[in-house]
Amino acid sequence: QSVLTQPPSASGTPGQRVTISCSGSSSNIGSNYVYWYQQLPGTAPKLLIYRNNQRPSGVPDRFSGSKSGTSASLAISGLRSEDEADYYCAAWDDSLSGQVFGTGTKVTVL
Amino acid sequence: EVQLVESGGGLVQPGGSLKLSCAASGFTFSGSAMHWVRQASGKGLEWVGRIRSKANSYATAYAASVKGRFTISRDDSKNTAYLQMNSLKTEDTAVYYCTRSPLGFDYWGQGTLVTVSS
Numbered sequence: 671q672s673v674l675t676q677p678p679s680a681s682g683t684p685g686q687r688v689t690i691s692c693s694g695s696s697s698n699i700g701s702n703y704v705y706w707y708q709q710l711p712g713t714a715p716k717l718l719i720y721r722n723n724q725r726p727s728g729v730p731d732r733f734s735g736s737k738s739g740t741s742a743s744l745a746i747s748g749l750r751s752e753d754e755a756d757y758y759c760a761a762w763d764d765s766l767s768g769q770v771f772g773t774g775t776k777v778t779v780l
Numbered sequence: 781e782v783q784l785v786e787s788g789g790g791l792v793q794p795g796g797s798l799k800l801s802c803a804a805s806g807f808t809f810s811g812s813a814m815h816w817v818r819q820a821s822g823k824g825l826e827w828v829g830r831i832r833s834k835a836n837s838y839a840t841a842y843a844a845s846v847k848g849r850f851t852i853s854r855d856d857s858k859n860t861a862y863l864q865m866n867s868l869k870t871e872d873t874a875v876y877y878c879t880r881s882p883l884g885f886d887y888w889g890q891g892t893l894v895t896v897s898s
Contacts, residue, residue, distance in 0.1 A: 672824060705884040705885070707825070707885070709825075714877055714888035714889065714890060714891055715817075715825065715877075715885070715888055716888075717884045717885055717886045719884075720883045720884035720886075721883065721884075724883075726883075726884075726886060756824075758824065758825050760825075760827075760884075760885075766843075766844065767841055768827055768829075768841055768842070768843050768844075769815070769827035769830070770827065771817075771824060771825040771826065771827060772824075773824055774824040774825070
């Protein structure tokens with residue numbers, strides 16, 4: 671059972687902005703960095719955001735991350751058809767002494 | 781080019797054992813923490829555990845769901861990480877990925893399927 675809660679789905683039309691939330695607690699998001707991953711169908715996850723709001727080389731600046739208290743968000747601006755995927759947040763949990771992932775959000779481009 | 785290649789998956793009966801390997805190349809393996817993450821069909825990602833580098837005493841950590849049954853090890857001379865899985869349960873059926881940190885899980889293998897069934 672995931673300790674980070676995400677909405678199961680999100681959608682938008684091409685060009686729109688979509689935001690995905692990730693709710694945790696003081697033992698994970700509240701005290702550690704948040705990471706975001708994109709998983710296209712049938713492929714391994716890909717790192718989108720590290721340390722709350724940093725983008726790895728090659729990740730478009732359409733993707734941005736933020737964190738406030740025990741919650742975090744991933745925003746996708748200028749939505750494109752290739753953004754259709756599952757998105758997961760993640761953070762280290764001090765109480766569990768392990769990495770925890772969010773429940774995942776499926777993004778659909780209408 | 782960084783590459784992570786898992787192997788060793790397959791069909792095993794409940795209560796059985798299996799050992800997965802993760803062969804790494806293209807980066808300084810000995811300095812990196814290595815993790816295992818699994819994903820059951822149609823489900824989300826679940827962190828399994830990790831092993832840190834020699835500089836960090838090869839410290840390991842595991843998810844509660846596998847603690848006491850799974851063991852992560854590494855051979856820096858072979859640039860390979862391992863996941864020894866014992867007392868396997870049907871709920872351990874998943875694709876198992878190896879990945880590395882520390883700035884997030886920036887590279888992933890293609891995954892290897894483990895099926896636990898009688």
